[in-house]
Amino acid sequence: MGEARKKILITNDDGYLSDGIKALEEALLGLGDVYVVAPESEMSGASHSLTLSRPLRIRQIDERHWTVDGTPTDCVTLALNQILAPDIRPDICCSGINLGANLGDDATYSGTVAGAMEATILGVAGLAFSLVAYRDHDFTESARVAREITERALRDGLPAGTLLNVNVPKGVTNGLKITKQGFKSARPVISEHIDPRGKPYYWIGEERNGFRAEGGTDFEAIDEGYVSITPMRSDLTNHSVIAQLGDWNSHE
Numbered sequence: 001m002g003e004a005r006k007k008i009l010i011t012n013d014d015g016y017l018s019d020g021i022k023a024l025e026e027a028l029l030g031l032g033d034v035y036v037v038a039p040e041s042e043m044s045g046a047s048h049s050l051t052l053s054r055p056l057r058i059r060q061i062d063e064r065h066w067t068v069d070g071t072p073t074d075c076v077t078l079a080l081n082q083i084l085a086p087d088i089r090p091d092i093c094c095s096g097i098n099l100g101a102n103l104g105d106d107a108t109y110s111g112t113v114a115g116a117m118e119a120t121i122l123g124v125a126g127l128a129f130s131l132v133a134y135r136d137h138d139f140t141e142s143a144r145v146a147r148e149i150t151e152r153a154l155r156d157g158l159p160a161g162t163l164l165n166v167n168v169p170k171g172v173t174n175g176l177k178i179t180k181q182g183f184k185s186a187r188p189v190i191s192e193h194i195d196p197r198g199k200p201y202y203w204i205g206e207e208r209n210g211f212r213a214e215g216g217t218d219f220e221a222i223d224e225g226y227v228s229i230t231p232m233r234s235d236l237t238n239h240s241v242i243a244q245l246g247d248w249n250s251h252e
């Protein structure tokens, strides 16, 4: 008896119609049965938010494609507990390919990373893929890398509770590097404008000044032309500080 066909769930935060999710789906089709559950519209910056204040609608496009009018976290939660359940249990959840980097602190804002994290929390291995490009994007190389990494993760498995945040540089890459999350050097820039009714509105942007120079980070790997693979988990505890704050412990 042959091994059962792998089942792959795809989501993203750029929305169902983005070029990145289409490139990812195409790249993964040969690895197993692919199911896409993605946001109806762009949800970049949604982070790990779950929609609790309004109802959610699921729209089925065809046998393997659905949209949700919510966040990537909503998509993964509904995929695993409503849309695919109980018949289909994915072996892996791939999120992306995001148009734009999710490096350093920016990973905390990322809906792409959150999609993979939600899967991990629900017991399905999670991979997040981002292309470090903004305007002149070509997903060819990042899709090839996504397939290579997904294939390996399906074959070898991932350590429990671990997701991989994968960032792919533009163009041909020098190889893969396992990295740690770095720190960007940037400051928020708020633009104020006036709407047609005379009221001010605001747009959050930032001015970037590179990244903090430190060996082994995601930023460094991308700077050197490597694919950055940062193992992450949902546990936000700063473990090394527990002992340091030991004398805060008290009892009445």
Ligand SMILES: [Mg+2]
Binding pocket: 013, 014, 043, 044, 045, 098, 099, 100, 112
């Ligand atoms: Mg995005």
